[in-house]
Amino acid sequence: MRKVRFVEPAKLYRMIKKELDDVYFEIMDRGDLIDRSQLRRFEENLAKFVGTKYAVGVNSGYDALHLSLLAAGIGPGDEVIVPAHTFVATCSAVVNAGATPVLVDVGRDFNIDCSLIEAAVTPRTRGIIPVHLSGYMANMVQVREIAERHNLVIVEDACQSLGSSMLDERTGGRRMAGAWGLTGCWSFYPFKILGGYGDGGAITTDDPEVALFATRMRFNGEDRDTGEYHGHGFTCLLDNMQAAFLDVKLRYLPQWIERRKKIAQRYLESLSDLPDLLLPHYDDPRRDHIYQNYTVRSKQGDAFSEFLKANGVEVLTQFRKPYYRHEALKLEDRGFPETETLSREVCSLPMNVEIDDEEVSYVIEVVRKFYS
Ligand SMILES: Cc1ncc(COP(=O)(O)O)c(C=O)c1O
Numbered sequence: 001m002r003k004v005r006f007v008e009p010a011k012l013y014r015m016i017k018k019e020l021d022d023v024y025f026e027i028m029d030r031g032d033l034i035d036r037s038q039l040r041r042f043e044e045n046l047a048k049f050v051g052t053k054y055a056v057g058v059n060s061g062y063d064a065l066h067l068s069l070l071a072a073g074i075g076p077g078d079e080v081i082v083p084a085h086t087f088v089a090t091c092s093a094v095v096n097a098g099a100t101p102v103l104v105d106v107g108r109d110f111n112i113d114c115s116l117i118e119a120a121v122t123p124r125t126r127g128i129i130p131v132h133l134s135g136y137m138a139n140m141v142q143v144r145e146i147a148e149r150h151n152l153v154i155v156e157d158a159c160q161s162l163g164s165s166m167l168d169e170r171t172g173g174r175r176m177a178g179a180w181g182l183t184g185c186w187s188f189y190p191f192k193i194l195g196g197y198g199d200g201g202a203i204t205t206d207d208p209e210v211a212l213f214a215t216r217m218r219f220n221g222e223d224r225d226t227g228e229y230h231g232h233g234f235t236c237l238l239d240n241m242q243a244a245f246l247d248v249k250l251r252y253l254p255q256w257i258e259r260r261k262k263i264a265q266r267y268l269e270s271l272s273d274l275p276d277l278l279l280p281h282y283d284d285p286r287r288d289h290i291y292q293n294y295t296v297r298s299k300q301g302d303a304f305s306e307f308l309k310a311n312g313v314e315v316l317t318q319f320r321k322p323y324y325r326h327e328a329l330k331l332e333d334r335g336f337p338e339t340e341t342l343s344r345e346v347c348s349l350p351m352n353v354e355i356d357d358e359e360v361s362y363v364i365e366v367v368r369k370f371y372s
Contacts, residue, residue, distance in 0.1 A: 061187025
């Protein structure tokens with residue numbers, strides 16, 4: 001039986017092996033392990049790519065979120081609005097900052113439903129974390145309006161959307177994900193669109209105070225020039241080796257995004273006639289999708305995803321059990337009908353730059369076979 005992997009990190013490595021090997025040997029030769037020029041260079045290039053003044057490399061997307069909330073002064077007694085459908089780290093960062101997460105349901109595009117946000121605002125609400133899920137931005141024009149009306153800090157969870165953008169009518173130009181809020185938070189977990197070879201993350205921001213705070217707190221609160229501790233910090237610096245690998249991959253990102261869009265277009269052309277299958281294509285011309293994930297919704301739920309797996313197509317079904325239903329997290333389930341429904345239906349098809357056209361054809365064939 002044929003097999004199509006969800007991702008194939010070793011194949012991607014072989015595609016750019018020479019460049020990755022070169023930076024590896026250079027770093028090993030020089031012993032450049034912690035907070036060296038490679039990290040600085042990657043941070044500059046990332047900030048340039050996102051369109052912010054600063055980028056600060058940290059150990060994970062979670063750390064980016066956590067430090068952002070601390071930088072905003074959010075803590076005990078404060079409430080922060082988060083979507084009900086996201087990776088749990090979005091919510092855990094709020095809890096671990098000492099604040100209370102207030103969950104809001106999402107819309108058909110998997111992102112926070114802006115029409116429900118204001119009903120969740122209370123006098124204690126200090127912030128909002130819109131998540132740009134799967135490569136498609138939350139409606140930041142509306143989120144920004146609401147945040148301004150209620151004086152809320154915006155921390156963008158852009159972990160799944162590096163390279164996506166939305167038209168900003170205030171400037172008339174496109175503004176990248178991660179450049180709308182106080183901070184943009186990034187994850188370089190290996191399977192992300194820009195993935196490292198271990199954990200990694202970053203904060204992007206235009207605010208020099210936030211950048212300085214994160215730079216110190218990722219290194220146990222220390223100012224590395226003076227040795228002064230400016231607070232009880234964390235050990236969560238982006239590894240120098242990872243930064244060097246990520247810098248190589250960042251150069252490929254625009255062409256990789258184009259490839260992902262082409263694969264998405266093929267899925268669209270070949271599957272859009274299937275009535276029980278909802279594809280992730282939306283009609284807001286202001287936003288573009290970079291397809292970190294190609295998440296479809298099948299009314300047949302597990303029967304659909306199991307059929308694909310049984311036929312050799314590796315798929316991801318995040319998240320069958322919404323995070324607020326995990327008892328140990330002690331979160332309030334205020335009723336999130338869209339999250340409940342989509343959780344039963346989600347299925348992400350293989351979407352990566354390693355996959356070839358024939359493999360895409362096979363995925364399409366198996367999906368059509370299920371419905372025939
Ligand atoms: C939406 C979202 N938020 C936060 C994170 C946390 O990132 P990390 O795994 O790097 O901590 C991830 C990725 O795993 C994510 O997809």
